[in-house]
Amino acid sequence: MNVIRPQASPGRPLAATQGLIDVDIHPRARSPHDFDPWLSAAMRDRLATYGMRARHGFVKGPPYFKSQPLASRIDAWTPEGGTPASDPAFVSTQHLDFHGVDIGILNPLQPSGQGDQNNPFSVAMAHAVNEWQLATWVANDDRLRASVVVPYEDPEASAKEIRLRGGDKRFCQVLLMSRTSHPLGNPKYWPIYEAAQEVGLPIGIHAFGYSGWAMTNGGWPSFYIEEVSEHATSCQSLLVSMVLEGLFERFPKLRIVLIECGFGWLPSVAWRLDKQFPSLRHELPHLKRLPSEQIREHVWVSTQPVEEPPRPEQLLDCMGWIGWDRILYASDYPHWDFDDPRFAIPSFIPEAKRAAIYGGNAKKVYDF
Amino acid sequence: MARHVVGPATEIGPGERRMVELDGKKIVLFNLGGEFFALADRCPHQGASLSQGTSMAVIDSNCPGEYGYARAGEIVRCPWHAWEFDIRTGKSRFDPRRMKVRAFPACVEKGEALQLQAETFPVSIEEDYVVVEI
Numbered sequence: 001m002n003v004i005r006p007q008a009s010p011g012r013p014l015a016a017t018q019g020l021i022d023v024d025i026h027p028r029a030r031s032p033h034d035f036d037p038w039l040s041a042a043m044r045d046r047l048a049t050y051g052m053r054a055r056h057g058f059v060k061g062p063p064y065f066k067s068q069p070l071a072s073r074i075d076a077w078t079p080e081g082g083t084p085a086s087d088p089a090f091v092s093t094q095h096l097d098f099h100g101v102d103i104g105i106l107n108p109l110q111p112s113g114q115g116d117q118n119n120p121f122s123v124a125m126a127h128a129v130n131e132w133q134l135a136t137w138v139a140n141d142d143r144l145r146a147s148v149v150v151p152y153e154d155p156e157a158s159a160k161e162i163r164l165r166g167g168d169k170r171f172c173q174v175l176l177m178s179r180t181s182h183p184l185g186n187p188k189y190w191p192i193y194e195a196a197q198e199v200g201l202p203i204g205i206h207a208f209g210y211s212g213w214a215m216t217n218g219g220w221p222s223f224y225i226e227e228v229s230e231h232a233t234s235c236q237s238l239l240v241s242m243v244l245e246g247l248f249e250r251f252p253k254l255r256i257v258l259i260e261c262g263f264g265w266l267p268s269v270a271w272r273l274d275k276q277f278p279s280l281r282h283e284l285p286h287l288k289r290l291p292s293e294q295i296r297e298h299v300w301v302s303t304q305p306v307e308e309p310p311r312p313e314q315l316l317d318c319m320g321w322i323g324w325d326r327i328l329y330a331s332d333y334p335h336w337d338f339d340d341p342r343f344a345i346p347s348f349i350p351e352a353k354r355a356a357i358y359g360g361n362a363k364k365v366y367d368f
Numbered sequence: 369m370a371r372h373v374v375g376p377a378t379e380i381g382p383g384e385r386r387m388v389e390l391d392g393k394k395i396v397l398f399n400l401g402g403e404f405f406a407l408a409d410r411c412p413h414q415g416a417s418l419s420q421g422t423s424m425a426v427i428d429s430n431c432p433g434e435y436g437y438a439r440a441g442e443i444v445r446c447p448w449h450a451w452e453f454d455i456r457t458g459k460s461r462f463d464p465r466r467m468k469v470r471a472f473p474a475c476v477e478k479g480e481a482l483q484l485q486a487e488t489f490p491v492s493i494e495e496d497y498v499v500v501e502i
Contacts (some may be wrong), residue, residue, distance in 0.1 A: 075447045336448060338448055342415075
């Protein structure tokens with residue numbers, strides 16, 4: 001009788017021949033005290049007394065229910081009952097080992113202090129979260145890479161943190177949220193982009209964050225599903241702002257990676273901009289190239305969520321417009337809307353293109 | 369379709385579930401108030417294990433603003449993307465006609481009717497080694 005040895009990584013897709021790189025993993029602190037070693041006594045006191053104060057009305061938690069507890073896969077809670085993605089060893093086993101992930105990018109979300117109402121606290125927290133990523137995560141598993149978390153509402157302090165991390169290969173991108181107090185192309189934020197270009201790091205923009213503004217341009221919605229589908233419109237706003245303010249003219253080496261933002265909306269906004277551009281460009285003398293050219297040159301997108309039109313050719317058209325070299329696999333582990341790499345990239349996509357999405361494209365944009 | 373005796377009915381209490389592997393297939397058994405139902409333990413979406421999902425009720429609505437609560441514990445919710453399936457039929461709540469998880473017939477039968485017998489295997493001695501064939 002033949003005995004079949006268990007596969008080392010049963011969850012790895014066969015098409016991942018150029019490596020499997022997951023650009024969206026969310027590590028979580030066990031408690032806010034995990035950041036204590038890197039916070040001053042004054043900031044520890046502030047955290048204990050006032051907590052995090054996001055720029056929205058519900059300071060005790062998210063404004064919408066998140067589908068599953070802590071917005072996470074039910075099976076991502078550790079066997080000891082610990083919160084999802086709070087135990088590095090369990091993340092390595094359940095996710096990196098099982099799926100055979102070669103490189104995983106950490107995107108710490110709340111509580112990270114990003115977008116906090118108090119800028120000095122946001123600055124201190126971002127620095128502490130970066131140290132925590134290195135000490136708790138990257139040191140534990142060399143498949144993981146950290147993101148430079150920045151206090152983006154204080155762009156000068158953000159630039160300082162970026163320059164501090166420049167050249168450290170354990171960091172692979174600068175992390176921003178998509179909902180900010182001003183549209184992200186606003187010159188207010190340019191010190192962030194200047195520093196990122198200088199040290200050669202791409203800018204990863206992850207959906208969510210709290211801007212202080214209502215989530216839709218029609219006000220506050222009623223349901224969580226409105227919040228998650230609204231990313232299509234807020235990401236259009238930030239991208240339109242970047243293009244029209246001339247961000248890519250000013251920083252020609254900038255690479256923008258839109259993470260968990262979807263991408264079905266992207267071709268249509270570029271078509272709309274290109275249509276208006278010949279008539280309205282007299283207001284924009286700083287723009288030398290068509291908006292669509294700038295978008296195609298500077299923007300990458302992640303899978304998860306992948307739009308699922310009933311006719312496959314519609315998705316192929318959309319991905320083809322964005323560029324088969326611009327699409328990166330993301331799992332969103334441990335969140336409830338996690339994408340298993342074996343099933344998330346539909347098999348009607350030709351195999352060579354799937355291989356690029358699984359790993360080849362990320363290797364290029366992140367210089368892995 | 370082969371019949372498999374899974375175990376004493378009293379081992380899976382009302383409201384409980386158990387994952388079993390039969391002929392290489394992972395199956396999750398549910399006890400709904402003494403009635404047993406079996407579903408493939410694999411969500412048809414991305415393959416998560418339904419046995420790790422939460423059981424819930426039907427929350428129904430005839431129109432916005434009116435909600436009803438019924439059939440507590442008879443719906444299983446996938447641990448990943450929260451797709452909901454009717455434990456009694458395997459049909460999904462959001463598209464019952466086209467999206468379903470495979471349901472298998474399950475029932476409780478009297479022990480004496482099953483003529484249960486311990487499984488035996490041939491055993492032989494070759495030189496000094498004991499070999500068991502399974």
